[in-house]
Amino acid sequence: MLRIAVPNKGSLSGPAAEMLHEAGYQQRRESKELRIVDPENEVEFFYLRPRDIAIYVSSGRLDIGITGRDLLVDSGADAEEILALGFARSTFRYATKPGTVHTLADLNGRTVATSYEGIVGKHLKDNGIDASVVHLDGAVETAIELGVAEVIADVVETGTSLRNAGLEVIGDPIMKSEAVVIRRTNGAEGADENVESKVQQFLRRLQGVLVARTYVMMDYDCRVEQLEKAVALTPGLESPTVSPLHNEGWVAVRAMVPAKEAQRIMDDLYDIGARAILTTAIHACRL
Numbered sequence: 001m002l003r004i005a006v007p008n009k010g011s012l013s014g015p016a017a018e019m020l021h022e023a024g025y026q027q028r029r030e031s032k033e034l035r036i037v038d039p040e041n042e043v044e045f046f047y048l049r050p051r052d053i054a055i056y057v058s059s060g061r062l063d064i065g066i067t068g069r070d071l072l073v074d075s076g077a078d079a080e081e082i083l084a085l086g087f088a089r090s091t092f093r094y095a096t097k098p099g100t101v102h103t104l105a106d107l108n109g110r111t112v113a114t115s116y117e118g119i120v121g122k123h124l125k126d127n128g129i130d131a132s133v134v135h136l137d138g139a140v141e142t143a144i145e146l147g148v149a150e151v152i153a154d155v156v157e158t159g160t161s162l163r164n165a166g167l168e169v170i171g172d173p174i175m176k177s178e179a180v181v182i183r184r185t186n187g188a189e190g191a192d193e194n195v196e197s198k199v200q201q202f203l204r205r206l207q208g209v210l211v212a213r214t215y216v217m218m219d220y221d222c223r224v225e226q227l228e229k230a231v232a233l234t235p236g237l238e239s240p241t242v243s244p245l246h247n248e249g250w251v252a253v254r255a256m257v258p259a260k261e262a263q264r265i266m267d268d269l270y271d272i273g274a275r276a277i278l279t280t281a282i283h284a285c286r287l
């Protein structure tokens, strides 16, 4: 049985459950459930606080987990990222009231409030900055207004929270984060054979979901003379499927294309004479 840690609340929890469901795994029905067994897939899911997941996984009691890259780094736990999942994307930044602190160097001697002491402590140290760090559990944007700190370091996605608090960012992002699958560092070494094959199957399934979300299937007909040009526009993953049409001199072509580029590719195909150009969603795949 593969043992997997899944976020039980916060920004990671909904999208993680959705992705696991799309990958064919059973998920909990009640938000209070702390663990469920999916007997068909021989997987047990543990619903844990996102911040604790790296600690459980590094202990070796759970085989893999889904958490945020920033939470993994902050924990300092002995675990590594094995697959990026593309949701809960954010940056991690310093911010302050306009006009007080302008550059990273100005942080010297200041107080920084954050929920991510691990990331901030290391970043300050690596940059030779002597600042004190105050730990707050959340809503850190308010810390400046209330005089607890002069600077905050927090997760920024749209920037709305910073704007609402009248704050502006300082310097470049400290890091970029997204949801990731993590495993104990070098966890594949010496792992049970059955566990290892289940981990690989889990990763293939999630990769399948990622591909199904980012690619569409494109079909079109074109004249044989235009085939090379058309194939250059739709190279597919390996190479497109080309089948003869009943009408001589025409072929049907099928290839996966990135969903974001589908409309532009359809225009370009039309311009070189392709017709009956269709796209269809991919629901699942194994590459």
Ligand SMILES: Nc1ncnc2c1ncn2[C@@H]1O[C@H](COP(=O)(O)OP(=O)(O)OP(=O)(O)O)[C@@H](O)[C@H]1O
Residues within 6 Å of the ligand: 009, 010, 011, 012, 050, 051, 067, 068, 069, 070, 071, 088, 089, 090, 138, 155, 156, 157, 158, 177, 178, 179
């Ligand atoms: N607004 C956001 N947009 C995208 N990702 C976010 C956002 N807020 C937090 N995250 C990400 O979610 C993870 C933190 O999850 P956690 O559950 O601890 O916090 P949360 O989503 O802010 O929930 P909570 O309501 O408990 O504060 C981190 O990886 C972080 O980068």
Ligand SMILES: O=P(O)(O)OC[C@H]1O[C@H](OP(=O)(O)OP(=O)(O)O)[C@H](O)[C@@H]1O
Residues within 6 Å of the ligand: 137, 138, 139, 140, 141, 154, 155, 156, 157, 158, 159, 160, 161, 162
């Ligand atoms: O840039 P934005 O789109 O505004 O998103 C960033 C905000 O979202 C998270 O807060 P959350 O609502 O989870 O509250 P918290 O600070 O208590 O964690 C994060 O801590 C920021 O405050």
Ligand SMILES: [Mg+2]
Residues within 6 Å of the ligand: 138
């Ligand atoms: Mg939060």
